[in-house]
Amino acid sequence: MSDSFAVNIDGVSKAFGAVKALNGVTLRVRRGEIYGLLGPNGAGKTTLIRLMCGLLEAHAGSVTVLGQRMPNVGVLRHIGYMTQAAALYPGLSVQENVEFFAAINGAEAGVKEALELVQLWDRRTSVVATISGGMRQRCSLACALVHKPELLLLDEPTVGVDPQLRVQFWEYFRRMAAGGTTLIVSSHVMDEADRCQRLGLVQYGRLLAEGTPNDIRSQGGSQNLEEAFLALAGRKES
Amino acid sequence: MSGHRVLAITRRLLEGFRRDRRTVALLFVAPIVILALLGYLIRGSSSAPAVGIANEDTGPLGATVAESLGQSTRIETTEIKASDGDARLKDGSLAAYIVLPSDFSQRAGEGSIAPEIHLEGSQPGEDSPVLQALQQSLISIAARGNIHFAPKIEYLYGGPDFDTLDYFGAAFVGLIVFFLVFVITIVSFLNERSQGTLERLMASPLRRGEIVLGYMLGFTVLALIQAVEVLVFALAVLKIHNQGNVLLIFGMEALMVVAAVNLGIFLSMFARTEFQAVQFIPLVIVPQFLLSGILFPVRSEPLALQYVSNALPLTYAVNGMRDIMLKGADLTWPSLQLDLAVVAGFGIVLIAAGTATLRRRMA
Numbered sequence: 101m102s103d104s105f106a107v108n109i110d111g112v113s114k115a116f117g118a119v120k121a122l123n124g125v126t127l128r129v130r131r132g133e134i135y136g137l138l139g140p141n142g143a144g145k146t147t148l149i150r151l152m153c154g155l156l157e158a159h160a161g162s163v164t165v166l167g168q169r170m171p172n173v174g175v176l177r178h179i180g181y182m183t184q185a186a187a188l189y190p191g192l193s194v195q196e197n198v199e200f201f202a203a204i205n206g207a208e209a210g211v212k213e214a215l216e217l218v219q220l221w222d223r224r225t226s227v228v229a230t231i232s233g234g235m236r237q238r239c240s241l242a243c244a245l246v247h248k249p250e251l252l253l254l255d256e257p258t259v260g261v262d263p264q265l266r267v268q269f270w271e272y273f274r275r276m277a278a279g280g281t282t283l284i285v286s287s288h289v290m291d292e293a294d295r296c297q298r299l300g301l302v303q304y305g306r307l308l309a310e311g312t313p314n315d316i317r318s319q320g321g322s323q324n325l326e327e328a329f330l331a332l333a334g335r336k337e338s
Numbered sequence: 339m340s341g342h343r344v345l346a347i348t349r350r351l352l353e354g355f356r357r358d359r360r361t362v363a364l365l366f367v368a369p370i371v372i373l374a375l376l377g378y379l380i381r382g383s384s385s386a387p388a389v390g391i392a393n394e395d396t397g398p399l400g401a402t403v404a405e406s407l408g409q410s411t412r413i414e415t416t417e418i419k420a421s422d423g424d425a426r427l428k429d430g431s432l433a434a435y436i437v438l439p440s441d442f443s444q445r446a447g448e449g450s451i452a453p454e455i456h457l458e459g460s461q462p463g464e465d466s467p468v469l470q471a472l473q474q475s476l477i478s479i480a481a482r483g484n485i486h487f488a489p490k491i492e493y494l495y496g497g498p499d500f501d502t503l504d505y506f507g508a509a510f511v512g513l514i515v516f517f518l519v520f521v522i523t524i525v526s527f528l529n530e531r532s533q534g535t536l537e538r539l540m541a542s543p544l545r546r547g548e549i550v551l552g553y554m555l556g557f558t559v560l561a562l563i564q565a566v567e568v569l570v571f572a573l574a575v576l577k578i579h580n581q582g583n584v585l586l587i588f589g590m591e592a593l594m595v596v597a598a599v600n601l602g603i604f605l606s607m608f609a610r611t612e613f614q615a616v617q618f619i620p621l622v623i624v625p626q627f628l629l630s631g632i633l634f635p636v637r638s639e640p641l642a643l644q645y646v647s648n649a650l651p652l653t654y655a656v657n658g659m660r661d662i663m664l665k666g667a668d669l670t671w672p673s674l675q676l677d678l679a680v681v682a683g684f685g686i687v688l689i690a691a692g693t694a695t696l697r698r699r700m701a
Contacts, residue, residue: 153541173543181541187534204542243538 105164106131106251106282107152112161114147114305121147123305124161129284129298131250134277136296137286138329144305145286146184149253152284153181166250177205180249184256186240188228194235195224198242205247214246217272234265241269245276252276254285258292270295290326301329308332364617372624375643379628382640386411387464389471390418390426390435397443399479403453404438406475412467423456427494430637430673433457433464436472450486451476459496460664461635462505495665500579507578508663509632509656511568515591516598516652517623519561521616523602527553528615531606546696550689554599561595581666586674590662593681594655600688607695626652651684 107129114122122144129135137145150156151163154171168175188197198215202208215221218238228236237257245252254273258266270292273283277297285296293299294313301308301316309319309332320328355362391407393400408415413434418426423435437454445452453472457465472489479485496505530536539549569587572578580587605622609615628634629643630652636644647653658677661667667674 155537155541173545176541177543179541181538183534183537185534187538189535190533201538201542204539204544206543 104131105129106133106166107135107284108162108164109148109151110162110164112148112151112158112163114144114151114156114158121305122151122158125302125305125307126161127300127307127310129282131282132277132280133297134273134283134285134295136293136299137284137302138288138290138293138299139286139302140288143288143302145288145302146255147305148302149181149255149284149286152251152253153179177247178250180244180247180252182240182244182252182254182257184259186233186236188236188240188243190229191227193225193227194220194231194239194242197228197239198246201243202246207247210246210248214242217245217275218242219268233260234262237261237265237269241272245281249281251282251284254283256286256288258287258289266292290329293325301332303333358613360614361617364620368620372620372628375625375628378640379634379643382643383634383638384414384640386414387433387467387638388431389413389415389468390423390432391415392418392420392423392435392437394420394440395438395442396440397446399443399446400438403442403475403479407436407471410471410474412471412474424494427456427458430458433461434468436468446479446485449484450488451479452488452490454490454492456492456494459493459500460505460660462496462500462502464635464638495581496579500664503576504579505664506632507572507576508580508659509630511572511578511587511663512591512594512655512659513627513630513632513652514568515561515565516594516655518564519557519595519598520602520622521619522560523553523557523599524606524609524615524618525612527603527606528609528612532611547693549696550600550603550693553603554596554689557599557602558592558595561599562592565591565595578663580663582662583668586662586668587659590655590658590678590681593678593685594651596685597651597655597681597688600685600692603692604688604695607692626650629653630656632656651681654680654684 105128107127109125109127112122112125113120125144125148137148139145147156151158152165152170154173154176157171163170165172166175166178189200192200195211195215198211199208202211202214212221215224218241220235220238220242223231223235228239231239237260241257244254258269261269273285273295277283285292287293296313298310298312299316300310309316311319313325316325316332317323317328320331322328322331389407391404393404395401404417407413418432418435420435420437423432423437426432426435434455434457437456439452439454442453455468455472457468459465476487530539565588569584569591573580573584601622605618606615609618629636629639629647630650631647636647636653639647654677658674658681661671661674661677669675
């Protein structure tokens with residue numbers, strides 16, 4: 101896995117029946133960076149993430165993750181995946197959920213550290229069905245990172261999360277990236293874009309633009325990222 | 339109360355069903371299928387059990403009775419030797435045999451009719467046609483006046499000490515475990531899908547077979563505890579007759595549990611919601627309940643249904659449970675070996691099917 105890119109997506113297309121979810125997308129994510137996949141709902145962000153963790157297979161093009169062509173079961177132990185909805189076992193406690201995901205990844209030793217990172221160690225005995233939505237999101241994040249993955253795929257991790265917790269999440273993400281983890285975060289919230297080192301703007305299954313937040317600003321001709329995105333989207337459409 | 343609001347709820351409900359074709363199909367197709375099956379099963383079944391007649395009478399009356407029995411529509415008769423009778427009952431080719439002993443005519447002349455009736459006994463529904471047919475054949479003789487009817491009835495299995503619960507209990511002990519385990523598995527595996535955790539598992543290094551086996555072991559542990567509870571209640575509290583080895587009953591239950599768990603996992607792949615999963619219950623359980631020989635002996639079913647019955651795991655499980663509990667079968671019985679092997683085979687096939695249908699890829 102000497103590839104300098106954690107993720108290399110090359111000319112990927114994917115359709116669901118008559119609906120083309122992705123149409124010739126090419127993007128590369130460097131190791132150790134926080135890469136933001138931005139775009140409106142239905143743009144193709146979740147499809148891209150599912151291709152990266154082998155839940156979907158591309159109809160055309162190739163997806164290479166950590167040097168392995170996907171889908172590849174072997175590489176999955178190095179990937180952490182946080183689904184859009186907090187996918188947890190409601191009848192288990194916070195700790196039992198994290199322990200389960202640690203066990204299937206062979207990383208039982210990381211449970212305490214993961215729970216401390218998301219500040220749920222004190223609430224570890226609470227049953228998931230009884231805790232708040234924000235705590236569930238944190239627990240879900242702990243489940244995704246408990247095995248210290250090289251690549252963390254976070255599908256809209258801050259949806260439904262209050263602003264205070266959102267700040268906390270980004271603090272976790274920065275700490276992980278500093279530790280060498282590659283993070284791919286999908287979002288449709290433009291104010292999160294500035295927190296990423298690089299961005300890919302996705303709409304209608306195409307990559308509209310790629311670069312640092314400042315690159316996107318200059319490409320879109322606006323200091324405001326949202327306006328720049330709209331300008332780029334308008335340009336592609338016309 | 340506002341009629342408008344009530345109608346809004348009614349309309350919302352019907353509109354939802356319009357897009358759920360499977361539920362609509364179940365509502366309107368399933369009752370017809372089940373009733374048709376029941377009708378065909380009851381009307382089409384040959385209620386005429388196979389009965390062997392051993393006429394050893396040295397006088398003329400035996401032949402008359404044997405001929406009269408042969409004309410009865412209630413039973414299918416064949417001539418046999420009395421000495422072969424028990425073996426024919428054991429191998430299942432006869433449901434009963436009637437011996438008209440050498441002194442049959444002589445004793446009738448003395449005012450006593452004494453045929454020997456040997457009943458297989460494990461299927462109580464097959465006993466009464468035999469007795470009715472015999473009674474009818476003897477009416478003409480009895481009409482001669484002052485005749486004492488003194489049949490000698492022997493049961494190979496069961497007998498007058500056995501009540502209805504003894505006959506059906508063995509089958510129901512298995513059915514209850516099979517049914518409940520199937521329902522719990524299909525619903526909880528579907529939960530895994532609907533709460534999104536299956537997507538997470540599929541994006542982890544877990545292999546499909548590991549997921550299926552893990553589920554199977556978990557449910558099997560629970561179901562075996564349930565099986566013990568059901569068995570203890572049936573034997574100790576209800577005091578259902580048991581001629582066999584309790585460990586064998588438990589072994590058969592365990593194999594049924596494995597088959598039921600894997601059937602649940604397999605079928606959960608074809609349901610998107612818990613609502614749809616619940617719909618599999620009548621489709622899976624009702625035909626098996628009707629066709630597995632619990633209520634109607636498989637060998638009396640219409641031939642087409644016998645093929646279906648012989649393809650259902652519950653048929654073998656029920657047969658095996660009856661063999662153990664009513665007949666005292668042990669592992670040396672070829673029929674029990676077959677039943678155990680078929681139920682185990684179903685379990686293995688369903689493990690493979692569950693694993694094969696659990697797709698890592700979502701589309």
